[in-house]
Amino acid sequence: MAIEPNTLAPEVLAKFPVFAELPEEQRIFLSYNLQLLRINAGQRIISSPVHDHLEFFVVSGSLAIELNAGEQRRVAADSELSSIQFEQFDSGFEIVAIEDTEYFSVHNELLELLHGRDDKSSEHYLTIQAGSDSHEIVHDFYQSLAKNRVTLPSLPELVKKISHLMSDDKLGANKLSQLIASDANITARLLRMANSPFYRGLIEITQLSDAITRLGLTTTRHLITAFTVKDATDSQLPNWIKKRQLKSWKNSIQLGALCYVLAKQCDRLVPEEAMLAGLLHNIGELPLLNFAAEHPYLEREPEILDEILADASSRVGAIILHKWNLPKALVTAVQHSDTWFFEPYESKPTLTDVLIVARLYSLTMHKSGVHCSSLPTFDQLPSYRKLCSGQMDPDATISILENAREQVAEMKALLNS
Numbered sequence: 399m400a401i402e403p404n405t406l407a408p409e410v411l412a413k414f415p416v417f418a419e420l421p422e423e424q425r426i427f428l429s430y431n432l433q434l435l436r437i438n439a440g441q442r443i444i445s446s447p448v449h450d451h452l453e454f455f456v457v458s459g460s461l462a463i464e465l466n467a468g469e470q471r472r473v474a475a476d477s478e479l480s481s482i483q484f485e486q487f488d489s490g491f492e493i494v495a496i497e498d499t500e501y502f503s504v505h506n507e508l509l510e511l512l513h514g515r516d517d518k519s520s521e522h523y524l525t526i527q528a529g530s531d532s533h534e535i536v537h538d539f540y541q542s543l544a545k546n547r548v549t550l551p552s553l554p555e556l557v558k559k560i561s562h563l564m565s566d567d568k569l570g571a572n573k574l575s576q577l578i579a580s581d582a583n584i585t586a587r588l589l590r591m592a593n594s595p596f597y598r599g600l601i602e603i604t605q606l607s608d609a610i611t612r613l614g615l616t617t618t619r620h621l622i623t624a625f626t627v628k629d630a631t632d633s634q635l636p637n638w639i640k641k642r643q644l645k646s647w648k649n650s651i652q653l654g655a656l657c658y659v660l661a662k663q664c665d666r667l668v669p670e671e672a673m674l675a676g677l678l679h680n681i682g683e684l685p686l687l688n689f690a691a692e693h694p695y696l697e698r699e700p701e702i703l704d705e706i707l708a709d710a711s712s713r714v715g716a717i718i719l720h721k722w723n724l725p726k727a728l729v730t731a732v733q734h735s736d737t738w739f740f741e742p743y744e745s746k747p748t749l750t751d752v753l754i755v756a757r758l759y760s761l762t763m764h765k766s767g768v769h770c771s772s773l774p775t776f777d778q779l780p781s782y783r784k785l786c787s788g789q790m791d792p793d794a795t796i797s798i799l800e801n802a803r804e805q806v807a808e809m810k811a812l813l814n815s
Contacts, residue, residue, distance in 0.1 A: 406434045421546050426717050432502050443493040452503045455481045459499030464492045536710050539689050553722040554626035571610040620670040624677045638697040650677045655809035656756035664747045675731040675749045682715030683707050712736050741780045751781035
């Protein structure tokens, strides 16, 4: 069986001393750029030049290093020797899996960079990370992020408090409303949402606790997260960056409304969570724009700024949402929002599928800074085919969005109020 790659959780990295001493943001950043590999018992890894300067870390299981002299060394998870550097040995050795084993490898240059032992930029690593065609600012951003010199947005305090309260099984609408009521703006927005056609009941609601009861606790938290993220921008930034932030927010409003409408057609998806995925799909642009503000020439070359944001925002956004401890499905959706041909193992529609289809629809219909000739067609998208495999046929998926223009416009108005 072939070795299968998978994602690596930051919590796994923290089990190894060399990574445990890193700040949390660096571990999250690193986890999105490493792969967890699996090898079956009895399979071998033959040493080669490609392994030079790599350090292997065993997550589960154990490996045996067979040297030419007949000596054998064992590397096992949760043991004193749980990692191995290839350069410690002469050429000609082999590694064999004693049992089914999971491991990952890290280039020594990156370890030096992360721990500040190498003041020079690791061009080799950054080229792989950012891509050889990426703008130099993207390379600089990743280097600063790896060295913990970039401040990522924090989860709004109100959302933190709500999440803490919601861990209480006895939490009720009255207790939650007491916390939310301190923010008049959020209170007004929740009341408008509860009385909107999307949630409207037989009577108009005027009390916050009644609005929370109608919306539900989870929906309330999703909505408050969406409402507060918009206000998390830095007022000290130059006007040309603020204008780009406003454009980013308008795009997120559009995607949030589209995702909500589309997810309502899928029984297993929560429309409010899909809406939140749309609203947060470009949150990675915030630290990138802060970083870009240090390069004033970009004001005169907006196409370069667009290129930088398109190149890195989805991965940076996933790192931010992971740090916020948001649901894995939401993090995955944001991470792959621009991966048109994304094909996960799930056979049923996911948040990622809804976000990808909604994003292509938005770009195609509104030509949002992307050349339509470079975009795929809907029937080329694996996500589109998954949505159609359920209750929606190929034509229905697009007609739902086109026929729901009024709903989308109303949701946009509510989110933008």
